[in-house]
Amino acid sequence: xxxxxxxxxxxxxxxxxxxxxxxxxxxxIRSIADRAGVNVALIxxxxxxxxxxxxxxxxxxxxxxxxxxxxxxxxxxSVSPKTCLFSIVEKILKYQQHNHHLARFVHREVTLDSxxxxxxxxxxxxxxxxxMKAIIEAGIDKEEFRNLSCDFISIQIRALLTMPYSxxxxxxxxxxxxxxxxxxxxxxxxxxxxWLQEFLYTxxxxxxxxxxxxxxx
Amino acid sequence: xxxxxxxxxxxxxxxxxxxxxxxxxxxxIRSIADRAGVNVALIxxxxxxxxxxxxxxxxxxxxxxxxxxxxxxxxxxSVSPKTCLFSIVEKILKYQQHNHHLARFVHREVTLDSxxxxxxxxxxxxxxxxxMKAIIEAGIDKEEFRNLSCDFISIQIRALLTMPYSxxxxxxxxxxxxxxxxxxxxxxxxxxxxWLQEFLYTxxxxxxxxxxxxxxx
Numbered sequence: 001x002x003x004x005x006x007x008x009x010x011x012x013x014x015x016x017x018x019x020x021x022x023x024x025x026x027x028x029i030r031s032i033a034d035r036a037g038v039n040v041a042l043i044x045x046x047x048x049x050x051x052x053x054x055x056x057x058x059x060x061x062x063x064x065x066x067x068x069x070x071x072x073x074x075x076x077x078s079v080s081p082k083t084c085l086f087s088i089v090e091k092i093l094k095y096q097q098h099n100h101h102l103a104r105f106v107h108r109e110v111t112l113d114s115x116x117x118x119x120x121x122x123x124x125x126x127x128x129x130x131x132m133k134a135i136i137e138a139g140i141d142k143e144e145f146r147n148l149s150c151d152f153i154s155i156q157i158r159a160l161l162t163m164p165y166s167x168x169x170x171x172x173x174x175x176x177x178x179x180x181x182x183x184x185x186x187x188x189x190x191x192x193x194x195w196l197q198e199f200l201y202t203x204x205x206x207x208x209x210x211x212x213x214x215x216x217x
Numbered sequence: 218x219x220x221x222x223x224x225x226x227x228x229x230x231x232x233x234x235x236x237x238x239x240x241x242x243x244x245x246i247r248s249i250a251d252r253a254g255v256n257v258a259l260i261x262x263x264x265x266x267x268x269x270x271x272x273x274x275x276x277x278x279x280x281x282x283x284x285x286x287x288x289x290x291x292x293x294x295s296v297s298p299k300t301c302l303f304s305i306v307e308k309i310l311k312y313q314q315h316n317h318h319l320a321r322f323v324h325r326e327v328t329l330d331s332x333x334x335x336x337x338x339x340x341x342x343x344x345x346x347x348x349m350k351a352i353i354e355a356g357i358d359k360e361e362f363r364n365l366s367c368d369f370i371s372i373q374i375r376a377l378l379t380m381p382y383s384x385x386x387x388x389x390x391x392x393x394x395x396x397x398x399x400x401x402x403x404x405x406x407x408x409x410x411x412w413l414q415e416f417l418y419t420x421x422x423x424x425x426x427x428x429x430x431x432x433x434x
Binding site: 111118 | 325371
């Protein structure tokens with residue numbers, strides 16, 4: 001990382017942690033500069049203004065998030081939809097674990113009704129839906145998944161994946177679980193896997209048929 | 218509703234819709250007064266300051282939310298844990314549907330790391346956990362539910378119930394579904410019911426056994 005990159009990283013880290021306590025509107029460029037130990041002018045140089053910094057944070061997060069979905073989608077040619085979907089679950093959880101401060105801020109910010117959020121929806125969120133739909137439809141086609149509504153499956157997967165990272169404080173203070181630890185990710189992943197197996201995968205029907213066959217022959 | 222109640226309601230509605238566009242810190246008491254068509258002094262009279270208004274909004278929402286959980290918990294003496302849990306799902310979704318502007322704001326606000334949020338967690342969220350745990354444990358005891366982790370079940374139910382109301386814009390713009398319409402609530406409820414049946418309820422095992430019996434006799 002060169003010096004410029006290091007400075008940018010320091011500014012981003014300071015901004016994210018201030019935004020998480022005081023909110024975006026409640027945080028000034030000056031307080032970000034103080035926390036990062038850099039000059040206000042340097043922030044302007046790298047990000048323009050506070051809005052520019054916000055855009056950079058959001059885009060950085062969703063680029064990484066969507067890359068995981070896109071790669072899983074590319075893999076559909078060679079691996080099963082089940083493997084594909086589970087690789088998304090694992091990678092998205094780990095991605096958010098590694099970027100848990102940023103994730104928390106971004107998940108809150110996208111609930112605001114702003115022009116920036118609308119633009120992000122039209123690019124990243126529509127793409128996310130497209131990839132998820134393709135994977136779920138492939139699963140239904142190959143009879144690996146039950147014929148459930150693609151939309152609701154996508155929405156529910158997104159809800160389960162983002163919840164611990166949009167509300168880490170809730171998980172921590174109420175349940176004494178720590179979403180930024182790999183132990184949490186492993187346990188939570190096990191649960192989502194079980195959910196997918198029981199709810200989405202057709203294995204259950206197979207299990208019944210198999211047991212019926214054992215009983216019959 | 219007397220005149221004072223009407224004024225309070227107008228202020229609350231104006232505040233919620235401004236907070237959802239500009240955020241809490243980005244909204245002034247003056248702009249709330251303008252939107253509500255009331256005097257700034259009247260807001261001070263009813264709520265003290267902006268922080269007082271915020272507290273009132275949060276407490277109002279969680280009082281209603283927890284009342285649903287508490288009533289379901291009281292019903293445990295007379296109805297099955299399954300019925301209890303499903304009544305929570307139905308009532309919480311409808312509660313949020315009816316208060317969708319407020320729900321959206323509150324769900325965002327609790328992701329901030331503030332003293333108020335910590336206090337709300339310690340009262341309402343701990344109580345919510347207590348009720349949910351009691352209902353899930355009763356279900357496991359009576360063998361209506363599988364022996365899964367109470368904590369993860371609670372977290373996942375909360376994630377599924379709050380998602381459409383913390384991110385209504387996402388659901389609307391990406392999926393063209395409308396969480397404030399009763400049609401959405403019905404469809405979504407059907408999905409969560411299916412999820413509970415397949416994932417949490419022990420019926421599945423019963424189904425296998427039943428089919429085995431049919432095959433055997």
